[in-house]
Amino acid sequence: xxxxxxxxxxxxxxxxxxxxxxxxxxxxxxxxxxxxxxxxxxxxxxxxxxxxxxxxxxxxxxxxxxxxxxxxxxxxxxxxxxxxxxxxxxxxxxxxxxxxxxxxxxxxxxxxxxxxxxxxxxxxxxxxxxxxxxxxxxxxxxxxxxxxxxxxxxxxxxxxxxxxxxxxxxxxxxxxxxxxxxxxxxx
Numbered sequence: 515x516x517x518x519x520x521x522x523x524x525x526x527x528x529x530x531x532x533x534x535x536x537x538x539x540x541x542x543x544x545x546x547x548x549x550x551x552x553x554x555x556x557x558x559x560x561x562x563x564x565x566x567x568x569x570x571x572x573x574x575x576x577x578x579x580x581x582x583x584x585x586x587x588x589x590x591x592x593x594x595x596x597x598x599x600x601x602x603x604x605x606x607x608x609x610x611x612x613x614x615x616x617x618x619x620x621x622x623x624x625x626x627x628x629x630x631x632x633x634x635x636x637x638x639x640x641x642x643x644x645x646x647x648x649x650x651x652x653x654x655x656x657x658x659x660x661x662x663x664x665x666x667x668x669x670x671x672x673x674x675x676x677x678x679x680x681x682x683x684x685x686x687x688x689x690x691x692x693x694x695x696x697x698x699x700x701x
Contacts, residue, residue, distance in 0.1 A: 519552040520544050526559050531568035546571035554578055588655045591621050592648070595633065601625065602634050610634070624658045 520543075527543060528535035547555055558577040562569045569577070586594065594617055595602050601613035602625075610630050614622045625633060638647045 515548055515550060515552045515555065517544065520548070520555075523547075523552065523555045523559060526556075527568060530559070530563065531565070533568060535568065543571050547574060550578070585659065586618050586621055588652045591624065591655055592638075592651065594618075594621050595625060596638050602630070607631060620659065620662060623662065624655060627658065628654065 520540075524535075524540045524543070527540075555574065558574045559569070561577045562573065565573075594600055597603070601610050601617065601621075604610045604613045607630050610625075614625055636647050636651075637643050638651065640647070
């Protein structure tokens with residue numbers, strides 16, 4: 515979005531909520547939001563119009579992509595799994611799975627992909643070896659998030675929105691073409 519396009523959004527930010535909206539505020543908002551299309555910013559502002567206070571740039575971004583904003587950080591995932599009250603502290607695999615049912619789907623899929631028993635035995639709290647295990651987990655978490663984001667994109671491309679499981683990539687379905695056109699002889 516250009517600075518000129520942002521002028522309309524800036525006018526809404528200035529007049530739509532109480533309090534001052536200085537030129538410095540406008541520069542800060544533009545810096546955080548300039549990668550977005552103006553239509554997206556306006557859609558987010560419309561969604562946030564009932565807020566009592568002027569939305570922050572982060573709240574505007576969250577309104578556009580709540581699934582990204584809701585993705586647990588590594589520290590949050592680590593706490594959910596490895597704290598003294600975390601899922602892995604439960605007795606047995608079944609106890610851990612019961613606790614996992616209440617957690618973010620990305621945390622659940624990470625635990626399943628890494629292996630619940632393996633994670634239970636991982637010496638993450640060990641004084642000597644723990645920091646290396648945590649670093650490995652952090653890299654594995656980042657790779658897991660990237661893989662799941664790619665899977666979501668591929669699911670959309672397959673033409674099955676919200677399906678959750680990737681079956682096969684079908685770009686024609688994503689374009690709304692249900693069948694491949696027949697080729698003429700010699701093509």
